[in-house]
């Protein structure tokens with residue numbers, strides 16, 4: 001198959017590049033390196049079935065060229081940082097919403113067989129009930145979440161209007177190697193970097209806000225099951241562990257694994273405006289349709305991640 005992976009030099013996208021280059025597919029990785037890292041895909045550059053393109057999903061002409069003959073698009077490119085979306089809502093909208101619309105339109109024109117879109121649990125906002133299933137209201141309080149709702153619903157519109165084969169994956173927090181804190185990284189990498197640097201983790205508010213964490217291996221398996229599903233999915237599907245972990249517990253676990261108990265304690269600051277209070281997935285649909293559920297143990301994977309971070313997490317980010 002010929003595949004286009006947008007955001008392929010990022011955390012999740014680069015793991016998909018690894019998997020499908022390894023399986024012998026022809027993979028085009030498109031990334032503008034807004035948050036991507038050349039180190040994530042450098043090892044693939046010598047493979048004949050891998051092509052890295054520095055470019056932007058806002059560039060329709062480029063997409064028109066790249067989409068020719070493509071069978072499957074994995075669309076992950078996004079302005080992913082919630083904090084940045086507060087200060088740059090327009091950029092977030094242009095990349096996440098208009099960029100997604102460009103992808104959908106070019107995929108339609110070029111008869112792409114399947115589009116697999118990385119939506120987010122952030123579309124739900126704070127849980128009105130738990131665990132959150134796909135029918136939960138979409139109520140994101142911040143520009144990042146709002147942009148993911150708009151893109152998620154635009155996918156739905158392309159399904160309804162043009163009959164495109166689109167799978168909408170609502171990922172809950174994902175962590176693992178290649179997730180670095182570069183100022184805005186995921187909470188696991190932010191805390192890990194601080195604790196390994198002997199700086200206390202900062203918690204907004206009481207730390208009782210909760211998230212649902214999935215290890216990258218399980219998430220790659222989710223994408224792969226969706227790719228191989230024998231008919232169009234055409235609806236959003238949650239992918240999360242169903243386990244609720246508070247940010248305070250997470251900080252303390254990281255302190256413990258790093259051997260800094262009694263040395264470092266989380267520092268509490270004012271709560272963040274619009275921060276989501278609870279996120280826990282109901283992934284029954286993923287289990288019933290695809291046989292997917294989390295198989296990795298959170299604490300064990302956290303230990304592995306911290307070991308990885310010690311070796312590679314502090315490498316400077318390299319762009320093309």
Ligand SMILES: NC(=O)c1ccc[n+]([C@@H]2O[C@H](COP(=O)([O-])OP(=O)(O)OC[C@H]3O[C@@H](n4cnc5c(N)ncnc54)[C@H](O)[C@@H]3O)[C@@H](O)[C@H]2O)c1
Pocket residue numbers: 006007008009010011012013030031032033034035036037055056057058075076077078079080095099118119120121170171172173174175186
């Ligand atoms: N990691 C998570 O916990 C999580 C949870 C829910 C949803 N998601 C979604 O999964 C996707 C991947 O997230 P990630 O964690 O790997 O983040 P990431 O920042 O590592 O990856 C995003 C990639 O997109 C690239 N990009 C940004 N703007 C672009 C543009 N205009 N054109 C081309 N490339 C562009 C970035 O350079 C980066 O490599 C995102 O769509 C994100 O919203 C991630």
